[in-house]
Amino acid sequence: MDKFITLTGIAAPMPLVNIDTDMIIPKQFLKTIQRSGLGKNLFDEMRYTQDGQEIPDFVLNQPAYRKAEIIVAGDNFGCGSSREHAPWALLDFGIRCVISTSFADIFFNNCFKNGILPIVLSQEQVDILMADAKKGANARVTVDLPSQTVTTSDGQTFPFEVDAHRKHCLLNGLDDIGLTLEKAAAIDSFEARNATLRPWA
Amino acid sequence: MTAPRTLYDKIWDDHVVHQAEDGTCLLYIDRHLVHEVTSPQAFEGLRMTGRKVRAPEKTIAVPDHNVPTTAGRDKHIDNEESRIQVEALDKNARDFGINYYPVSDIRQGIVHIVGPEQGWTLPGMTVVCGDSHTATHGAFGALAHGIGTSEVEHVLATQTLIQKKSKNMKVEITGSLRPGVTAKDITLSVIGATGTAGGTGYVIEYCGQAIRELSMEGRMTVCNMAIEGGARAGLIAPDEKTYQYVQGRPHAPKGAKWEAALAYWKTLFTDEGAHFDKVVTIRGEDIAPVVTWGTSPEDVLPITGVVPSPEDFTGGKVEAAKRSLDYMGLTPGMKLTDIAIDTVFIGSCTNGRIEDLRAAAAILKGKKIKVKRAMVVPGSGLVRAQAEEEGLAQIFIDAGFEWRLAGCSMCLAMNPDQLAPGERCAATSNRNFEGRQGRGGRTHLLSPAMAAAAAITGHLTDVRELMAESV
Secondary structure (H helix, E strand, O other): OOOOOEEEEEEEEEOOOOOEHHHHOOHHHOOOOOOOOOHHHOOHHHHEOOOOOEOOOOHHHOHHHOOOOEEEEOOOEOEOOOOOHHHHHHHHHOOOEEEEOOEOHHHHHHHHOOOOEEEEOOHHHHHHHHHHHOOOOOOEEEEEOOOOEEEOOOOOEEEOOOOHHHHHHHHHOOOHHHHHHOOHHHHHHHHHHHHHHOOOO | OOOOOOHHHHHHHOOEEEEOOOOOEEEEOOEEEEOOOOOHHHHHHHHHHOOOOOOHHHEEEOOOOOOOOOOOOOOOOOOHHHHHHHHHHHHHHHHHOOEEOOOOOOOOEOHHHHHHHOOOOOOOOEEEEOOHHHHHHHHHOOEEEEOOHHHHHHHHHHOEEEEOOOEEEEEEEEOOOOOOOOHHHHHHHHHHHHOOOOOOOEEEEEEOHHHHOOOHHHHHHHHHOOHHHOOOEEEOOOOHHHHHHHOOOOOOOOHHHHHHHHHHHOOOOOOOOOOOOEEEEEEHHHOOOEEEOOOOOOOEEEOOOEOOOHHHOOOOHHHHHHHHHHHHOOOOOOEHHHOEOOEEEEEHHHHOOHHHHHHHHHHHOOOOOOOOEEEEEOOEHHHHHHHHHOOHHHHHHHHOOEEOOOOOHHHOOOOOOOOOOOOEEEEOOOOOOOOOOOOOOEEEEOOHHHHHHHHHHOEOOOHHHHHHHHO
C-alpha cells in the first residue's frame, strides 16, 4: 500500500447525496480477478453513454477535473455494496482522498486498506470545500495527514479526526495482516480458551 | 456486578482477542463465508505472501453472484469472465481446503441462505463475508457483517478482524402486523423512517412483539436490510424459534455440545437497563404494505400513497429526488398503484427463502401474469427442491413465471438476468440504485406477496385488495 502523508491536488465537486458503490463501479466490472485497471470504468454509467462516448457534463470528463486527486461529495458517500472494487477504481483513476459529511461504514473501512483517506467534515465545511472545488483546476486543496488538516485554495484550514491506528498505517503504508500476525500468540490462546468455552463454534 | 450489557456488547466481549490502548480490537471470527466475486484477489494475496488459510474448517465458499440461473450451468458458463471467477473459486477452495458447495451441488445457493440452511450460522457467533448483506445472519443473534476484499484476506490469514466497536441502536416494532404486511414491509419502513445513513456507526438490535412473532425467515429479511439503513449489522436475540430452526441442521452441534450451546445461547439477550445510544420505535399496526418509488432504499411509501415531489424534501435530497424521478420516469402526484410494471423478480438473499415463495404462490394460485416477464429464483437448490415438493413451483409455472436455478440473479444482475434500459421491475430484492438491475433499469422494491400482486395485475397493487377478493 502506498503511504499517504500530504496531498495538494485538484478537488472534483460531486454534491449528489447517497453516491452508492454501484455508481462508483457498476457490477459488470466486478468480474475481474485483479485489483488494477478499474480506473477507466470509475463512475462508468454517469461518465459514458451506452456506446462508450464520454458524457461532457460529467465532472471527471471536464478538462479542469480530469486529473482530480480529491473528491468532495454529498452525504453518505459509498453506500451499498461491500465491493472493494470501489476504492480500487478510485485509486486507479488517481483519487487519494474523499471528503464528505458522512460515509457508509464498509466503504470507509475499505478506503484505508488501499491508501485512500476518507475525511468527515461538517456540512458547513463541506459546503465551503464544494464551492472551492467548483472553481476548477487552479483551486488546489491541501490535505495534511500528520497535522490532520484540510486547507482550501484561499487558505482556510479545517481540522479533521482520524483513528490513530489507521493514521499510523496510512502514514507508513503498513499491511494490516503483517501487524495482526505479530499477535499470533494471542489468537492461539483465544482459540484454546474458546475450545473449552464454546466447543461447538 | 457487571454493568447491564446489550446483546451486541455480549457477543463483542466474547470475541475480543486483543484490545489496543486506543480501543481498536482484534475480533475473532467464527464463520467466514466466501463467494466468487469478492474473493479472488484475497486468495491471490495469500499466494503472493505464502500465507495459508488459518481455519479452513470455519471457512465456507459457494458461487452465487454471477452464476447463470438456467440449466446446463454446471457443464459450461458462457460468459468468459464469470466462468473464470467461478473456476478460480473452485481452485481456491480445493487448494486451501475450505468447505465448498459448487453449482453442481443441490446445496448451492445464495451464500446468506446456504449458511443458515446448513447450520453454519449459529447464535452468538461472529460471521463475516465479502458481501454487505451478511447482516442477514443477525437474525440468529450472530454478529454478522460485510467486509471488503482486503479484510477477506485478513480473515483468511488470521481468522480475526481489526475492529472498533459500533454504538448500540434499538429498533422496536411494537404490537402485531396487520394482514398483508410482512417482514419486508417492516425493514423497508424502518429505512424509510431513519434514512439510509440513519444506522451509520451503529449495530441495530431489532426487538418488540412484531419481531418476536416473525418466523426465522422473516427475521432474516429484516436483518438483511440493516445495511441499507447504514448499520454495520442487525441483530435479533435468539429464542425458541431460533433453536428449533437450528436443531438438526448438518453443521449444528449435537448431543452434549448441543446442550452446552443451548445453555450459552440462552444468555444472549439484552440485559434490563442496558444502554442504547439511539432508539427508534414503530407501531406494528401502523406499518402498511410499502414500495419504493426512487433510487434509494429510503424512498419508501405505503402502496396507498402518491409519487412525491422534490419540493417535499430538504437539503441535498431535493436534487437527489429530482434525479430519481427523472431516472424512474415518474411524475409527482401520480398514484403508486397506477405505475405499470414490465417485469417481476422474486428471489435474492432478502426474499428467496421458502416462506417467501409460499407467500407469493398464495397470491398467484390459479391466476395468470399480466406483466411481460416474471421470474422466480429460489435462494438455494434446497429451497427450490422443497418448493417443487410443496407444489409451489407448479403454481409459479402455471401463472407464467420462469422457474430458475438458485443464485443472486437479477438482484444485482451480474449474470445474464438483467433489465433493459427503461424496463420497470417489481423486485423482492434489496437495492433500487440506478443501474442496479441493469443499465437504465427501474426497480421498485416490495415484498413477495406484493410482487405477486403486481405480476397478476400488471401494475403496483395493494395486495390487501387481492386478499379481500379471495376471502
